[in-house]
Amino acid sequence: MARTARALTTDVCAFLFAVGFSVLSADAVLRGRDLSDGWLLVDQATGAVACLSVFLRRRWPVILALVLLVAGTRSHFVTGATLVALFTVATHRPPRTTAWVAAVVLAPLPFFLVQRPDPADPRTSSALVFFALVAGAIGWGLFVRSRRQLIASLRDRAERAAVEGRRQAREDIAREMHDVLAHRLSLLSVHAGALEFNPGAPPAEVQRAAGVIRDSAHQALEDLREIIDVLRADGDAVGQPQPVLTDLERLARESRTAGMRVALRQNVADPAAAPPLAGRTAYRVVQEGLTNARKHAPDEPVTVTVSGGPGDGLTVEIHNPAPGAAPEQAVPGAGMGLIGLRERTGLAGGRLEHTLTREDFRLTAWLPWPASA
Incomplete structure (x- = not known):
């Protein structure tokens, strides 16, 4: 009309x-x-x-x-x-x-x-x-x-840019949900499996596992709530701060609490000075590497090495020996973790490589760290 x-x-x-x-x-x-x-x-x-x-x-x-x-x-x-x-x-x-x-x-x-x-x-x-x-x-x-x-x-x-922007936003949110929730839920699975197959464990060990399950479930719910807030928000959502390079020690400590043997070697003079994007991406790479190790090689030690500095870039390497046999109660996965990591690393201007042999699994990422940063 x-x-x-x-x-x-x-x-x-x-x-x-x-x-x-x-x-x-x-x-x-x-x-x-x-x-x-x-x-x-x-x-x-x-x-x-x-x-x-x-x-x-x-x-x-x-x-x-x-x-x-x-x-x-x-x-x-x-x-x-x-x-x-x-x-x-x-x-x-x-x-x-x-x-x-x-x-x-x-x-x-x-x-x-x-x-x-x-x-x-x-x-x-x-x-x-x-x-x-x-x-x-x-x-x-x-x-x-x-x-x-x-x-x-x-x-x-x-209109096409708006559609592409919405598609990219959905992919970013899906990638974030995978990286965050997969880590939390794998911790839940490991400790729940330990309680299931070791019902006669000492009360102190049962209490510790139950505490980890409770904390991981609570943190998973908090992470999910934060992502939903982002989806609902019209503008910039206010939520928890994004992880940075200095949070790697906390991430390793969570995995050790879950029973993993994690050796974290940081050869970065000043982790706090790392660019936010590179630090956040490095955190997600380590998080996904520990999650994969917990799923596929739960009894093997994991070595995480972070090195680099301004002008040289930031290099992250996760290495763990291959398991002798597939775990009986392996944690299921969506199979999209490494694909999402490669996309995330590429968006940050870096690159990601992974190799799997009969002896070990190695995940390596390089991220830019400008000299002026």
């Missing part, structure tokens, strides 16, 4: 322009011509019909323009409607059609100039002004058409 009202308003404005142009220019064009009252009345009636025909310009722009051009050879009051019709052709029809119509309109111009018309003759100036107006109407129509196409293209690109 809004577009119909706008189109009707535009058509009314085009009609008023056609009427106003024909009436206001009539005195200058018809001056000096010996026209009878009857012929003048016919000319005006023709012009009135032509002006009314602009309401049909959207349906038959080319036909209307050609008919008005023919009628304009005998009637001045058709000129305003002719300009509107030519503008419509240039605006709504393909450039090839516009060029063909423009060629028909401007074809008489070379023949007119070859005749060397008298510049003092009013008909000469009227003809030149007419051709100039025709060229202006077609040119303005082409400009409007190009502008509309540009706006439509920009709108389409903006």
Whole structure:
């Protein structure tokens, strides 16, 4: 309904322009011509019909323009409607059609100039002004058409960028959920499995495992709540601070509490000075490496080595021997951890490699650390 009202308003404005142009220019064009009252009345009636025909310009722009051009050879009051019709052709029809119509309109111009018309003759100036107006109407129509196409293209690109942004945001959130929850839930699985297969464990060990299960479950719920808050927030969500390089010791301590043998070797002079993006990505790499080791080689020691500095980049290496046999109660996984890590590392400007042999598993990541950071 809004577009119909706008189109009707535009058509009314085009009609008023056609009427106003024909009436206001009539005195200058018809001056000096010996026209009878009857012929003048016919000319005006023709012009009135032509002006009314602009309401049909959207349906038959080319036909209307050609008919008005023919009628304009005998009637001045058709000129305003002719300009509107030519503008419509240039605006709504393909450039090839516009060029063909423009060629028909401007074809008489070379023949007119070859005749060397008298510049003092009013008909000469009227003809030149007419051709100039025709060229202006077609040119303005082409400009409007190009502008509309540009706006439509920009709108389409903006919509596609918004869709791509939403897709990227969903992937980032999914990756974050995997990295965070997989670590917490694997701790739960390890301790729950220990209680299941060792029901006669000393009370102190049972109490310690139950405490780890409770703390891990609570932390998993907190992490999940934080991610849901981000999904619900319209602006920047306020939640827990993102992990940095200095949090690796806490991460290793959590894994040791779960019964893993983790050796953390940090060869970084000032971990707190690491770029936030590199530190956060390094944390997620170590987190995923420990989770994988806990799933697939729960009884093997894990060595985590972090080294580097400004200008050299940050190198993270997680190494653990391959298990002798697959664990009976292996923690299931989605199989997307390393894929997500590779994407995360690539987005941070780094690279990720992993190798699996019969002897060991090695996960290595390199992240940029600019010298000026």
